[in-house]
Amino acid sequence: MKTLRLLPVAMLLASIGASAEMQWGGYAQTLHGGGTATSSQRESSWLAAQERLQLSLSHEQGGITALARPQVTHQDADDSMEWSFRELTLAGRAGPLDWRVGRQIFTWGVTDFWPVLDVINPYDYSIFRNFQPDDFKRPVTAAQLVAYAEGWELEAILMPVHEGFRLADTADDPWLFQGMRQLMEAGIPLESPPVPRTLSNAEGGMRLGHPVGDWSLNGYFLYGRDRIGQPRMFFDKATGMPLRVEMQYPRQNIAGFSAQGALGAELLRFEAAYYHTSDASGEDPFVRNRQVKTTVGWERFLPGDLNAHLQYIVETRLNQSAYEDHWAPGERVRPRLDHMLTLKLYGEYGGGRWRPYLFTFYRPQDDEVMANPQLGYWPADGFEAALGAVLFEGWRPDTLVGQFDANDYVYLKTTYFF
Amino acid sequence: MRHLLPLLTALMLAASAALAAEAPDGKAVMEMADQAPNGDNGRASALMTLTAADGSTRVREFTIQRKDYDAEKVSKYFIEFSQPADVKGTRFMVWDHVGQPDDRWMYLPRLRMVRRIAAEDDRGAFVGSDFTYEDISGRDPAKDTHTLLREEAMDGREAWVVESAPKEMAGVEFARKLSWVDKSSHLILQEHYFNAAGEKIKEAKAEKIESVQDIATLMAGTVKDLRAGTSTRIEFSNVQYNVDGLSDDQFTERALKQP
Numbered sequence: 237m238k239t240l241r242l243l244p245v246a247m248l249l250a251s252i253g254a255s256a257e258m259q260w261g262g263y264a265q266t267l268h269g270g271g272t273a274t275s276s277q278r279e280s281s282w283l284a285a286q287e288r289l290q291l292s293l294s295h296e297q298g299g300i301t302a303l304a305r306p307q308v309t310h311q312d313a314d315d316s317m318e319w320s321f322r323e324l325t326l327a328g329r330a331g332p333l334d335w336r337v338g339r340q341i342f343t344w345g346v347t348d349f350w351p352v353l354d355v356i357n358p359y360d361y362s363i364f365r366n367f368q369p370d371d372f373k374r375p376v377t378a379a380q381l382v383a384y385a386e387g388w389e390l391e392a393i394l395m396p397v398h399e400g401f402r403l404a405d406t407a408d409d410p411w412l413f414q415g416m417r418q419l420m421e422a423g424i425p426l427e428s429p430p431v432p433r434t435l436s437n438a439e440g441g442m443r444l445g446h447p448v449g450d451w452s453l454n455g456y457f458l459y460g461r462d463r464i465g466q467p468r469m470f471f472d473k474a475t476g477m478p479l480r481v482e483m484q485y486p487r488q489n490i491a492g493f494s495a496q497g498a499l500g501a502e503l504l505r506f507e508a509a510y511y512h513t514s515d516a517s518g519e520d521p522f523v524r525n526r527q528v529k530t531t532v533g534w535e536r537f538l539p540g541d542l543n544a545h546l547q548y549i550v551e552t553r554l555n556q557s558a559y560e561d562h563w564a565p566g567e568r569v570r571p572r573l574d575h576m577l578t579l580k581l582y583g584e585y586g587g588g589r590w591r592p593y594l595f596t597f598y599r600p601q602d603d604e605v606m607a608n609p610q611l612g613y614w615p616a617d618g619f620e621a622a623l624g625a626v627l628f629e630g631w632r633p634d635t636l637v638g639q640f641d642a643n644d645y646v647y648l649k650t651t652y653f654f
Numbered sequence: 655m656r657h658l659l660p661l662l663t664a665l666m667l668a669a670s671a672a673l674a675a676e677a678p679d680g681k682a683v684m685e686m687a688d689q690a691p692n693g694d695n696g697r698a699s700a701l702m703t704l705t706a707a708d709g710s711t712r713v714r715e716f717t718i719q720r721k722d723y724d725a726e727k728v729s730k731y732f733i734e735f736s737q738p739a740d741v742k743g744t745r746f747m748v749w750d751h752v753g754q755p756d757d758r759w760m761y762l763p764r765l766r767m768v769r770r771i772a773a774e775d776d777r778g779a780f781v782g783s784d785f786t787y788e789d790i791s792g793r794d795p796a797k798d799t800h801t802l803l804r805e806e807a808m809d810g811r812e813a814w815v816v817e818s819a820p821k822e823m824a825g826v827e828f829a830r831k832l833s834w835v836d837k838s839s840h841l842i843l844q845e846h847y848f849n850a851a852g853e854k855i856k857e858a859k860a861e862k863i864e865s866v867q868d869i870a871t872l873m874a875g876t877v878k879d880l881r882a883g884t885s886t887r888i889e890f891s892n893v894q895y896n897v898d899g900l901s902d903d904q905f906t907e908r909a910l911k912q913p
Contacts, residue, residue, distance in 0.1 A: 261742050322764075327912065334912050343767035373765070384908050450757065452770065452907075496770050500755055503772040535772045541779070543772060587704050587712065587884060588782035617712045617738035653739035 261654060262291040262305075269647035271410070284645075285312035290322065300328040322375060334382045339375040342393065344443065344456060346496040346505040347531040349578050349597070350549045353456055353492045353507050356393060356441060358463045362404040362411055374402060389445040389454075396438050398431040400485050401464045414639040415467070419481055424469075428483040431461065451497030458490040462513070468522040486523050487514045505533035505547075518558030526554040542583040549576040568634045571601055589614050593624075597637070604630035604637035618653040680800030680816040683835050688795050690840040691869050693895030695721040700890055704783050707883035713737055714781050719897075721905060727752040729791060730905035734913065745910050750791040761910040768910050777827055784877040784886040789858070797821060803832070808844065812837045828855065839863070839870030855881050866893045 268285045290307040305322040325338035345353030357373045376399050382391045404411040405428075407420050419426055431437050439460040446453055465483045472479050492509030508530045515523035528551070535545040553559055556572040563569050581594045591612035598605050610624030625646045630638025678686070702714040715737035722729045733746040743763040750756050758771045776788045798818040805814055813834040820826045828847040836843050841863060847856040862874035871893055878885040903909060 261739055263739075329912065334908065341764075341766045343765050346770070382908075389908070498755065498757060498770070498772075501772065503770060505770075537772050537778070584782055587706055589706070616710075618740050620740070651740075653742075 257295065259294045260292065262289065263651055263653045264289050265649065265651040267647060267649045269645050271643060271645045286310060287312075300326055302326055324375075332384045334384070335380065337379045339377055340380070341373060341375055342378070342380070344441075345492075345507050346452075346454075346494045347507050347533050347547060347549075348545065348580065349547070349595075350531065350576060352509050352529045352531050352549070353490075353494055355458055355460070355463065355490055356395075358399050358401045360402045361413075361464075362402045362409070374399065387446055389443070391441075391443040391445075393441040393443075394438065395440065395460075397433055398437055398439060398461050398485060399463075400431075400461075400483075403465070410643050411640070414634055419467075422478075424478050425480045426467070426483065427480060428465075431485050437461075449497075451495055454494045456490070456492045456494070456509070460488060460490070461485040462488040462524060464524075466522050466524060484522070488512070488524070501536050503533075503535040505531070505535070507531045518555030519562045521562045525559045528552045528554065540583070541585070542581055545578075545580040545582075547578040549578070550574065551576075568632075575600055591620075599635070599637070602630060602632060602635040602638060604628075604632075604635050606637045620649075620651045620653075622649045622651075623647075624649070678802070678814075680802040680814075680818070681795065683802060683814045683816050684795040684798070684800050684818065684833065686840045687833070687835045687842050688792055692720075692871075693867070693869060695719070695897055695900045696893065696895045697897050697900065698890045698893040700888055702781070702783055702785075703887045703889075705885045705887075714783065719900060719904060721900060721902070731791070732905055732909065732913075745913070747905060747907075747910055748787075748791070749905075752794060753796070756787070756791075759907065759910060766911070768907050777825055783888075784856070784879045784882075784884055785888065789877065805837075806834075808834050811843060813843055836863075836870075841870055841872060855879070861887075862889075867895045869895055 265288045266286070267288075270284070286309055288307060288309045290305060292303070292305045294301060294303040296302075303323055303325050305324070307320050307322050309318045309320075310316070311318070321339050323338070323340055325336050325340050327334070327336040329335075342356040343354055344356055345351075347354075351359070354373075356378070357376050359372050360374050361372075376395055377397055378393055378395045380391065380393050382389060403413065403416070405416070405426070406412065407417065412420075416426065439458070441456065441458040441460070443457075444455045462485050465485055467481045468484050469481050470479045471477065489512045490509050491512070492507065494508075495504075495506045497504060508528065511524070511527045511529065513524050513526055514520075515525060518525045529549070530552075531547055531549045533545065533547045535543065538544050551574040553570065553572050553574075560569055577598045577600075579594075579596045579598075582591070584591050591614065593608075593610045593612065595608040596605065597607075605627075606629070607627045608624060609627075610622050612620050612622040614620050623646070625644065627644045628637050628640040628642075630636075630641045632638040633641070697717070697719045699717050700715070702716075704712045704714065706712075714735065716733050716735045719732040720729060729750045731746075731748040731750065733748075735741045735744045745761040747759040747761075748756050749758075756776075759768055760771045761768050776791075776793075777786045779785070780787050780790050795818075798820050801817045803815045803817050805812065807813070813836055816833045816835060817830055818833060819830045820828070823829070827849070829850040830848050832846045832848075833842050834844040835841070841860060842858075843860050845858045846854055849855050856877065856879055858875065858877040860872050860875045862872075864871055864873045872890070873893070874887065874889045876885055876887045904913070
């Protein structure tokens with residue numbers, strides 16, 4: 237069976253390799269990072285290093301483009317190698333229709349960082365390290381069809397297999413979530429059975445877009461499942477003690493809207509989405525409640541060629557009282573309104589030689605801040621050396637950023653593009 | 655003598671009228687330069703060499719497509735980079751509106767993402783070079799006041815020399831500039847930029863002009879930032895005008911995702 241799965245890959249690579257017109261490129265990268273303080277979670281400072289090679293091979297023949305982006309990553313800590321495909325697709329065009337099938341990346345919505353509508357690809361939360369920005373998004377196996385007519389754009393996506401977020405899952409991983417760590421320390425086994433591969437578990441999405449004046453407007457609908465996963469606890473009926481925890485991915489459908497346009501030199505972005513879950517009453521502590529998520533973004537160039545992008549994000553829980561009455565043990569009760577701010581600053585100076593970057597995330601109700609300052613130095617075309625830090629500041633050990641309060645780290649990243 | 659005076663007067667009037675016909679005012683010259691023939695659309699390959707103050711060089715290689723929509727007062731540009739490797743496959747689309755801020759989009763291939771991007775100031779650097787966005791799309795003559803200073807030969811071509819000063823200084827790094835405009839092709843042969851103190855801060859020079867499809871075409875030129883000590887040379891190749899099949903669809907978000 238595994239051989240059969242590899243067959244299309246081998247055929248694709250063979251067809252690409254046989255072509256003298258193959259387009260190719262890629263990058264090689266090293267990254268070394270280290271904690272600046274003793275981690276409260278790991279009881280020791282840590283050092284991480286990895287090397288990676290990613291290739292991009294594409295070939296077009298008869299109107300069909302084959303693309304492969306294989307990647308191999310070596311982790312120094314345990315001397316492990318991991319192979320994957322960032323993308324492996326066939327794509328083509330037939331009149332007003334564009335299509336693409338295979339392992340692929342999608343970007344829905346118009347905002348950054350906190351996914352409101354960018355919900356097709358699962359995220360990788362097992363890393364909070366600054367590699368390539370696209371690393372956080374994991375590819376999915378999908379078929380995409382986009383139809384264009386009279387300025388309208390209709391996109392349909394079919395994903396036959398559910399793929400969830402990737403989370404740290406070992407006790408010595410500094411990026412293990414606090415809740416998971418507590419379970420492990422209590423000796424409660426955590427199970428993550430995959431969603432069965434049946435037709436009824438397939439997922440799909442639709443997007444309809446049209447420009448109105450200077451603005452790009454899109455509507456979205458996703459028939460899918462919770463990608464992050466929800467830990468459901470099972471108890472011994474006799475003793476009431478927890479027996480095991482199972483990661484589940486309940487049904488979650490999303491309907492949303494985005495708008496993006498310019499007002500003079502100001503670029504404005506807006507997203508809103510309704511998350512409908514199977515727990516309509518809000519009484520199941522192990523299923524996320526219905527929510528409305530909204531992001532408003534503002535971007536412009538400041539004096540000095542500095543690009544600034546500010547976002548305000550708010551998540552609204554629709555059945556807060558039921559949620560508060562039935563919240564999961566060990567979980568911190570979230571407020572009805574969850575406010576967040578992000579700010580990104582970026583510039584290029586000295587003919588692109590110096591590229592400072594700053595990203596910050598702030599959640600006032602949790603008193604937490606994350607910041608990622610980085611200075612990129614490009615001494616020559618295609619070569620970057622970047623020195624940066626990821627800083628966590630939070631006062632509570634059970635909040636998103638607060639749990640990593642002692643995990644500040646600095647890193648040096650070198651990348652050679654070819 | 656009585657008969658000569660009217661004749662002399664008539665000759666003088668005729669001569670001054672002829673001179674007036676041959677020497678338009680500065681505004682008319684710059685409008686002619688702005689409207690120099692370049693077809694309804696065009697396509698070219700471009701090689702940009704950026705030279706730093708220390709002499710080190712970087713290369714930007716891209717294809718550029720343009721289509722003018724006169725009725726809508728917009729020129730649309732589609733740019734795809736092939737070098738350097740870190741931006742290979744990155745595509746830009748610019749809708750350059752007359753008298754309004756540009757609309758700009760960027761396609762990031764690794765994220766399969768089309769992003770609307772903020773319009774930098776028109777005097778901002780084009781892809782980190784010494785060219786500004788206005789150098790690529792052309793500065794609207796209505797933004798400046800113009801004075802025809804003189805006529806002189808330059809590199810074997812007869813040229814008008816026009817002094818221009820911005821009407822609005824906000825966001826503009828120069829206080830005045832001199833432009834040498836070729837009388838026959840209306841191409842700008844050279845420009846010198848000066849700051850408020852009268853110091854020359856930037857110069858641009860056309861180095862190679864060729865006729866392509868009977869249209870005088872800038873094939874190579876250099877811009878120097880005299881304060882920073884940097885320069886950028888651009889060379890065009892495979893220039894085509896009025897390209898068949900360069901449809902409206904080539905200047906859409908669809909083309910950014912899948913040209």
